[in-house]
Amino acid sequence: MILGYVKCTAPNCNEAMEVSQCSGKRSAYLKGRCHVCKCTEQRSNANTQDYLKQHKPLEELNPAPVEQTEELEVLQEAPTEPPKSDTEPKGVSTLFCAGIGAFIGLTLGKAVTVLRAV
Ligand SMILES: [Zn+2]
Incomplete structure (x- = not known):
């Protein structure tokens, strides 16, 4: 289930990254997936997790x-x-x-x- 979106964490990619809850052992963590550069963000360090926690609805992330x-x-x-x-x-x-x-x-x-x- 997608909780929201953050800007992709990959360098040179400003696309929206889907944020979802990890499952299983890592269920306490959030993960990100970018469909544009095909990268995933699964680091469990505080910085990354804090960043992923700032997920927003897509419309808010891209107030285009x-x-x-x-x-x-x-x-x-x-x-x-x-x-x-x-x-x-x-x-x-x-x-x-x-x-x-x-x-x-x-x-x-x-x-x-x-x-x-x-
Ligand atoms: Zn990306």
């Missing part, structure tokens, strides 16, 4: 501005999307509006007729 800009892009894209989908329902909404218009016209007409009648 990339993710944020992606979100922004999505947000910016959103307003441009409606025109696309607008073209199709437009016919429907136009009909709908026309229907409402006709209805209002009829109602008003009736109202006017009623008013005139009164």
